[in-house]
Amino acid sequence: MNYQDYLFVGVDTHKNQHTAVIINCFHQKLGVVETPNNPSHFNEFIAELKTFISNQETLVFGLEDTRGLGRSLAQWLIKRNYQVKEVNPALTKRERQHSPNPDKSDQIDGEAIANVLLAQWDDLPTVHKDGNSKAIKQLNNHLRGLVKQRTQVKNQLHDLIHQQYPNYEEFFSKPFKVKTALAFWEKFPHPSKLKHYGEKRLHNFLKKQTKNISNNKASKILSLVDKDKDQDVSVTTRNKLVVMLIEQLRLINQQLEKIKNELKEAVENSPYQLTTMPGISYNLAAKFIAEIGYINRFDSADKLARYAGLAPAEHSSGKSNRTSRKKYGCRNLNHAFYLLALQQISTTRNGRPKNPVAYNYYQKKLAEGKSGKSALICLQRRLVDIIFAMMRDKTAYRLPDTPDYDILNKAG
Numbered sequence: 001m002n003y004q005d006y007l008f009v010g011v012d013t014h015k016n017q018h019t020a021v022i023i024n025c026f027h028q029k030l031g032v033v034e035t036p037n038n039p040s041h042f043n044e045f046i047a048e049l050k051t052f053i054s055n056q057e058t059l060v061f062g063l064e065d066t067r068g069l070g071r072s073l074a075q076w077l078i079k080r081n082y083q084v085k086e087v088n089p090a091l092t093k094r095e096r097q098h099s100p101n102p103d104k105s106d107q108i109d110g111e112a113i114a115n116v117l118l119a120q121w122d123d124l125p126t127v128h129k130d131g132n133s134k135a136i137k138q139l140n141n142h143l144r145g146l147v148k149q150r151t152q153v154k155n156q157l158h159d160l161i162h163q164q165y166p167n168y169e170e171f172f173s174k175p176f177k178v179k180t181a182l183a184f185w186e187k188f189p190h191p192s193k194l195k196h197y198g199e200k201r202l203h204n205f206l207k208k209q210t211k212n213i214s215n216n217k218a219s220k221i222l223s224l225v226d227k228d229k230d231q232d233v234s235v236t237t238r239n240k241l242v243v244m245l246i247e248q249l250r251l252i253n254q255q256l257e258k259i260k261n262e263l264k265e266a267v268e269n270s271p272y273q274l275t276t277m278p279g280i281s282y283n284l285a286a287k288f289i290a291e292i293g294y295i296n297r298f299d300s301a302d303k304l305a306r307y308a309g310l311a312p313a314e315h316s317s318g319k320s321n322r323t324s325r326k327k328y329g330c331r332n333l334n335h336a337f338y339l340l341a342l343q344q345i346s347t348t349r350n351g352r353p354k355n356p357v358a359y360n361y362y363q364k365k366l367a368e369g370k371s372g373k374s375a376l377i378c379l380q381r382r383l384v385d386i387i388f389a390m391m392r393d394k395t396a397y398r399l400p401d402t403p404d405y406d407i408l409n410k411a412g
Helices: 039-050 071-079 089-097 106-119 132-164 179-187 199-209 217-223 233-269 282-292 301-307 331-345 356-367 372-393
Strands: 006-012 017-023 029-036 058-063 083-086 313-317 320-324
Touching (some): 006 106, 017 039, 017 106, 029 039, 039 058, 039 071, 071 083, 089 106, 132 282, 179 199, 179 233, 199 217, 233 282, 282 331, 282 372, 331 356, 331 372, 356 372
Parallel strands (some): 006 058
Antiparallel strands (some): 006 017
8 A cells, every 4th residue: 555645534423523734644633624413415525525636536434433434424425435444443543642732622633543543554444334243233232221220220129119118138149130020019019018918819819820830939028017107298209219210120121032032133134153153142243243343354363453452562672572451442342342352261160161172271270360340351363363253254162072172262
């Protein structure tokens, strides 16, 4: 690539407006162009950028958020055969911090993106057309939001019900998850509601919710309940809130089931076979597809590892050369590899490893003197190689016939 033949455009994306800074191959700032985040204005945006072309240079683009606020612009540019690179926000922040100007603005961010684009052109992932991965990312984000809402509702229920039933956690193993428990709180939000219920009547109520309820469940609950518990003016309000929160929790659970089914269908329609690997559920596969996107934007597993924040950062000066682990890269993808690593080294109830090769590799790293955290990071890095190969070749996972035949046995 002859860098003198290109002009580098760094775009700081926002909800309503994008700010682009254009530089040449000598890092000289040529100008600033702003555009509304609306495809109907993108032709004018390109026309204004072309006014900075003096010697038939080609425009190339770097965007921080190519699958969120900047996705519309990124996909529009790709359809018109422009090269678009994804710039990690951590790289932009580092570039801005090294600048003599400590201020922060859209123009400063755009210039930092452009400088990263020029300096690290070969290492930055290329953005491609995506459809299914975007759909999966949207579903995955909505799923994460619903899970967060459900947690908030459960916390509210915990606070309210604990005031009514101090020993409520002894009633059911999963007080806000199982159908029987939710029906009980809805029917009896306060102990006084059980005043006319004996063991047989309460048992019949519980059995209507689930047939396999234990025979002593009713007696255990009644033994922990004070039916004559004092009531004040706040009790009526708490009772109503409990019922409303139970209804809200049921609705969230129903929506979660629909989203999970949609995610499963979307993952099955993708070209990847990630669920053939032990420990990868449809939800976890969706996380990988959503965060990685088009796998060919990464030239190698090393670049994917760096994008996921699983490559050690080098610090060298003179004869000193060392590496360290820092929190950088896509943290959602990093967390997905962490969850996968935990699944890989887990065992069944009878103590057998779910993935013997991964388990043996982890034990090998521990035997070498590494801490549990460091050994797990080594495993995560090896898993990057496997996920990269599976997505690149669109192949299924196959557990090796012999422990020596696998990528996990490479020295970490």
